[in-house]
Amino acid sequence: MRILVTGGAGFLGSHLIDRLMEAGHDVICLDNYFTGHRRNVQQWIGHPKFELIRHDITEPIRLEVDQIYHLACPASPIHYQYNPVKTIKTNVMGTMNMLGLAKRVKARFFLASTSEVYGDPDVHPQPEDYRGNVNPIGIRSCYDEGKRVAETLAFDYHRQNGVDIRVVRIFNTYGPRMLENDGRVVSNFIVQALRGEPLTVYGDGSQTRSFCYASDLIEGFIRLMNSEHTGPINIGNPGEYTILELAQTIQGMINPDAELIYKPLPQDDPKQRQPDITKAKTLLGWEPTVQLQEGLKQTIAYFRDRIEAE
Structure with missing residues (x-):
């Protein structure tokens, strides 16, 4: 398949690209290098099935692809609070641009959402049907509310335009290629x-906190993308x-x-x-x-x- 990964030069995006390239797909990596880095995908540069495009997803782009993994967005407080307006634009306009692309080319769309949609939770552990406790005007809301809006957009495009979506909620993840200055x-x-x-x-x-290793998380991504379940599904280590x-x-x-x-x-x-991963276990057969x-x-x-x- 031809697969687009936004934020592909980032921490998680680059691990996902490794898996997709090893599986023999054609992969397009889109990144504006705000928190991503070329060194994370260096081993694929020059490979005939790999393409690297420097692009900011708050601007539209036209591509022909079968699947879109939409991971682009700074995910650590230091980076998303550095330019909060840019963060919310990435989550709202960037997600709209990618959903618009998915709609035009009939690609399956995967949204990397976050456990931050649960805010400071009153329910523990957090199941997917918990609606969260988020401060809409706090210093973290550019990210928390941004991702909540991204989920809204995904489900509205799904209901209104028939876009085939998959939504994952990521809990704390760690591993090689994290940035040393990201404040996590x-x-x-x-x-x-x-x-x-x-x-x-x-x-x-x-x-x-619950800490999930990057390779476990990416396995969950791939299982969800290639399943028949829309989500949202929590992926994290309980x-x-x-x-x-x-x-x-x-x-x-x-x-x-x-x-x-x-x-x-x-x-x-x-x-x-702490994630409740009952759905991931029963629907995807996934656990860390x-x-x-x-x-x-x-x-x-x-x-x-x-x-x-x-």
Whole structure:
């Protein structure tokens, strides 16, 4: 098939492209390099089945494709809050442009949505029918509400225009090719520990997150895209850890003498996050296979190489 991946030079997009290229598809990677990087897809540049286009999806583009994986959007608070207006435009206009393309060429459209649509949840763990608790005017809303609107658009294009859609809600994911300066907790702790700096814990560290390794997540993407289920479907690892547990695990793996320092919790930071993956298990036969220790080992090795190359 001819498959378009928006945000294809990013953390998750590039892992998805690896899988699609290995499966023999023709792949078009679209990225404006705001958080993506050419080095993430370097191994495919020059391959006859791979095409890299520098493009911002807030502008329309005409292509002929069979499937669209729409991943383009900065996903870490530091990056999406850097230019919040651009973030919401990417989520709204960018998604409309890609849905318009899917409608014209009759492509199946896959939306990478997020567990952030649940906000700071009152229901735990979060099933897909939970409607969320999001602050519409907070500093995170350009992303949270942006993705909620993207889901709205996907379902409206589906109902009104018959566009074949798949919607995934991604929970915290980590792995090689994360950006070291993206402010996400896994990359923060690893980079701080490798550089011999104190590990910064926000709040008292009792807030929880679930960490899914990139390869597990991409497997879930591909299963959903090629299933008959529209979604939304949660893809994430139900193993729940406190931030303090994560800090101590990484500290133990890299630098047991590293200091932990505590800073105030940012505004609207969710207290707990854990996916209910019943649907993914029953409808897609999917569940995560990579344990946290194993995934962290791979991620630490990646960042160690990156830091040594600086």
